[in-house]
Amino acid sequence: MADPTEFQFDLPPDRNGARIPLAEDIHRTAWAAAGGCASLRGAPPEEAIRVIVIHATAGASTAGAVSVMEEGRASFHWIVPGKDETAHGEHVWATCPERLAAWHVRKSCAHPDICAGATNINRLSLGIEIVNRQNGEDPFSNWQLEATAGIIRYAAGKYPNLSHVVSHARLDPSRRTDPGENFPWTEFKRLVLG
Numbered sequence: 001m002a003d004p005t006e007f008q009f010d011l012p013p014d015r016n017g018a019r020i021p022l023a024e025d026i027h028r029t030a031w032a033a034a035g036g037c038a039s040l041r042g043a044p045p046e047e048a049i050r051v052i053v054i055h056a057t058a059g060a061s062t063a064g065a066v067s068v069m070e071e072g073r074a075s076f077h078w079i080v081p082g083k084d085e086t087a088h089g090e091h092v093w094a095t096c097p098e099r100l101a102a103w104h105v106r107k108s109c110a111h112p113d114i115c116a117g118a119t120n121i122n123r124l125s126l127g128i129e130i131v132n133r134q135n136g137e138d139p140f141s142n143w144q145l146e147a148t149a150g151i152i153r154y155a156a157g158k159y160p161n162l163s164h165v166v167s168h169a170r171l172d173p174s175r176r177t178d179p180g181e182n183f184p185w186t187e188f189k190r191l192v193l194g
């Protein structure tokens with residue numbers, strides 16, 4: 001089994017900055033809730049964003065994950081729907097404006113390979129949730145992998161300082177295991193880097 005605390009790869013620095021479109025739709029409930037569960041970055045997103053953090057929901061639905069935002073407990077920028085949901089195969093949901101720092105990593109968390117061990121990763125990052133129970137019963141679909149890779153390609157074209165793609169488990173190994181040992185990180189890395 002793969003070890004999610006090892007999940008990381010870096011993006012090539014020599015990108016041409018070409019804008020890549022993203023098949024996304026705004027999730028109205030999440031978008032409305034984001035004002036109560038996201039912070040200012042303290043710098044323009046084009047400067048600030050250096051990291052993308054990959055999460056899994058440990059739940060079965062987009063609605064379940066969005067309810068956490070409605071309760072003001074956590075937030076993320078996109079959610080990749082699960083196989084049983086109508087958006088699956090169509091589009092990802094945008095859940096929080098990219099200019100805001102979503103609340104998806106604990107403030108004290110850091111890793112020496114990520115922005116030289118910086119804390120407050122939320123200010124420096126974008127967060128993606130993938131709907132998955134994380135118990136091995138619902139394998140990640142090919143579309144989920146491709147859609148998640150598509151978000152990263154989109155962001156890489158938009159944010160020149162974006163350089164790290166990392167699991168939540170790597171940043172918070174004592175408390176988090178997502179996206180889990182069943183997430184095919186090697187295949188995913190290949191999809192992103194082509």
Ligand SMILES: [Zn+2]
Pocket residue numbers: 054055056104168176178
């Ligand atoms: Zn997470």
